[in-house]
Amino acid sequence: MSLWQIFNMGQTISEKILSAHAGYDVKAGELAIVNVDSAMASDTTAPLTLKAFKEMGGTTPWNSEKTIFVIDHASPAPNERIANLHKLMREFARKTNSVLYDEGVGICHQIMVEEQHVKPGQLVIGADSHTVTYGALGAFSTGVGSTDLAAIMLTGKTWLKVPESIKIILKGKPNPGVTAKDIILEVVGKIGLNGATYKALEYSGSTLEYLTLGDRMTIANMAVEMGGKTGIIETSGLELPYHFEPVLPDSDAEYSQTLTIDVSSIRPKIAKPHSPENVCDIDDVLGTKIDMAFIGTCTNGRLEDLQLAASILKGKKLATGVRMLITPASRNVLNHVMADGTMNILSEAGATFIPPGCGPCVGTHLGVPGNNEVILSTANRNFPGRMGNPNASVYLASPAVVAASALTGVITDPISMGKDK
Amino acid sequence: MTGRVHLYDIDNIDTDRIIPGKYTKTLDVSIFADHCLEDLDSDFKHKVQQGDVLVAGWNFGCGSSREQAPIALKVSGISVVIARSFSRIFYRNAINIGLPILETPDHTIADGASLEIDLESGKVYDGNTEYSASPLPQIMIDILNEGGLVSYLKKHRTYTF
Numbered sequence: 001m002s003l004w005q006i007f008n009m010g011q012t013i014s015e016k017i018l019s020a021h022a023g024y025d026v027k028a029g030e031l032a033i034v035n036v037d038s039a040m041a042s043d044t045t046a047p048l049t050l051k052a053f054k055e056m057g058g059t060t061p062w063n064s065e066k067t068i069f070v071i072d073h074a075s076p077a078p079n080e081r082i083a084n085l086h087k088l089m090r091e092f093a094r095k096t097n098s099v100l101y102d103e104g105v106g107i108c109h110q111i112m113v114e115e116q117h118v119k120p121g122q123l124v125i126g127a128d129s130h131t132v133t134y135g136a137l138g139a140f141s142t143g144v145g146s147t148d149l150a151a152i153m154l155t156g157k158t159w160l161k162v163p164e165s166i167k168i169i170l171k172g173k174p175n176p177g178v179t180a181k182d183i184i185l186e187v188v189g190k191i192g193l194n195g196a197t198y199k200a201l202e203y204s205g206s207t208l209e210y211l212t213l214g215d216r217m218t219i220a221n222m223a224v225e226m227g228g229k230t231g232i233i234e235t236s237g238l239e240l241p242y243h244f245e246p247v248l249p250d251s252d253a254e255y256s257q258t259l260t261i262d263v264s265s266i267r268p269k270i271a272k273p274h275s276p277e278n279v280c281d282i283d284d285v286l287g288t289k290i291d292m293a294f295i296g297t298c299t300n301g302r303l304e305d306l307q308l309a310a311s312i313l314k315g316k317k318l319a320t321g322v323r324m325l326i327t328p329a330s331r332n333v334l335n336h337v338m339a340d341g342t343m344n345i346l347s348e349a350g351a352t353f354i355p356p357g358c359g360p361c362v363g364t365h366l367g368v369p370g371n372n373e374v375i376l377s378t379a380n381r382n383f384p385g386r387m388g389n390p391n392a393s394v395y396l397a398s399p400a401v402v403a404a405s406a407l408t409g410v411i412t413d414p415i416s417m418g419k420d421k
Numbered sequence: 422m423t424g425r426v427h428l429y430d431i432d433n434i435d436t437d438r439i440i441p442g443k444y445t446k447t448l449d450v451s452i453f454a455d456h457c458l459e460d461l462d463s464d465f466k467h468k469v470q471q472g473d474v475l476v477a478g479w480n481f482g483c484g485s486s487r488e489q490a491p492i493a494l495k496v497s498g499i500s501v502v503i504a505r506s507f508s509r510i511f512y513r514n515a516i517n518i519g520l521p522i523l524e525t526p527d528h529t530i531a532d533g534a535s536l537e538i539d540l541e542s543g544k545v546y547d548g549n550t551e552y553s554a555s556p557l558p559q560i561m562i563d564i565l566n567e568g569g570l571v572s573y574l575k576k577h578r579t580y581t582f
Contacts, residue, residue: 056574129486145488145514194480362442383435390460
């Protein structure tokens with residue numbers, strides 16, 4: 001019998017996962033040294049990670065199979081400086097037998113899930129803030145900087161403050177045209193950019209039965225937009241191609257706050273410039289003129305997102321003056337949309353496909369907007385300069401809203417166009 | 422230590438504004454000084470001097486996990502960042518690279534003020550006003566005392582509480 005059972009105090013999912021990785025029971029507020037299941041870095045963070053790792057005296061990572069590098073943020077390389085950083089990553093991975101996903105394989109968070117580098121109940125740390133995405137699998141995952149990741153490569157461990165948790169109960173069935181993106185934008189609007197700082201979000205409720213793995217990744221992905229350390233979704237209703245033991249919270253677990261959201265009453269949502277918390281119903285911004293539509297990113301670049309866009313754009317053409325960029329989240333997604341005709345539909349409508357990766361979302365390359373242009377994007381952030389130009393304005397929305405708006409040239413409700421998800 | 426204040430009493434200054442993503446992909450961190458905070462204040466790079474103090478609002482450093490953000494402030498000459506609160510990744514990154522940060526939720530510090538700061542005690546003296554910053558956890562004090570996480574791990578090889 002553990003101490004927790006003796007004192008009859010319940011644990012949240014975060015407390016359970018961190019206890020298992022600390023080797024003793026921990027409670028919110030405690031500092032703990034924890035064993036890490038996988039460590040990941042992208043081409044934005046890996047070069048500084050490798051530099052710090054070498055300076056610490058490291059040569060080979062604590063576990064090569066659990067050390068994963070992904071070339072996605074500026075991929076394929078836009079210039080010689082970045083090409084040489086990619087080369088550095090390739091050489092290190094080859095020398096140490098670490099795992100490397102080279103250009104074109106996909107966005108790191110999509111790859112980590114597709115390639116099963118993360119599973120339910122695990123603790124995964126990535127040198128990218130959207131590492132929180134794996135909460136979709138009921139894992140505890142969070143982002144750190146390059147030096148913290150180098151320390152994990154050296155020791156296999158990190159230190160964490162066990163977070164308090166905010167419980168988010170999602171109840172009811174989403175209306176047609178309302179997607180996981182609209183649900184998470186509603187949550188971000190309610191909690192705010194700073195509302196979950198140092199805390200974990202823990203999602204439960206009857207809505208989960210309607211959510212696919214992709215939907216759950218969209219929701220978990222934006223935990224960091226509320227300052228959250230992680231955003232874990234209960235695994236009830238989640239189907240995976242392997243057996244797993246769900247980690248469920250105790251019924252008497254303690255939460256710093258509980259928020260219940262009736263998903264059946266949510267309208268399609270928009271986050272207006274220049275902050276992800278600047279959320280409104282689509283009705284408040286209908287008719288806003290757009291120059292560019294962007295579907296992709298670790299938030300919404302999956303097969304179902306592209307298929308949803310194709311169901312709206314099928315047999316039609318983009319509005320005059322509107323350009324549309326599409327980035328499949330991975331080569332796997334790209335291969336699927338080529339095979340099932342989705343890519344043809346989108347390309348014939350006038351969309352431009354760019355290789356799987358992060359480029360436009362982080363303002364690196366492959367779609368930087370011009371001054372005073374308005375972009376409607378499926379990404380997770382719209383801070384000034386995010387897409388590479390501080391004089392552009394970015395609105396965030398679901399793939400359904402982005403596709404419908406690309407057809408009309410103004411922000412458009414996909415339902416009013418008679419298209420359902 | 423003493424330092425002159427650059428005040429940006431704005432909430433949610435994110436990492437894209439501290440150092441835009443388009444400049445982060447390099448190992449030559451000295452170039453960050455040319456672009457640090459450029460989308461917030463294009464004059465910052467001309468105004469800042471070695472040893473100056475940056476003072477900000479709530480949730481400073483939110484957004485991406487890029488360690489280039491605290492590095493950009495450090496190579497610009499900033500010696501301490503004072504904010505009402507910090508995002509958690511920025512907080513860790515700053516300590517890890519040896520940039521001291523102080524969380525003082527209720528400050529009324531003015532631009533151009535000259536502050537006296539005692540990092541050991543977390544006290545900030547602004548003329549006759551004294552602020553006590555939220556204390557750092559011991560592990561972070563240990564890392565800062567070693568000059569950052571690289572030096573800490575070079576010495577200890579692993580984390581010790």
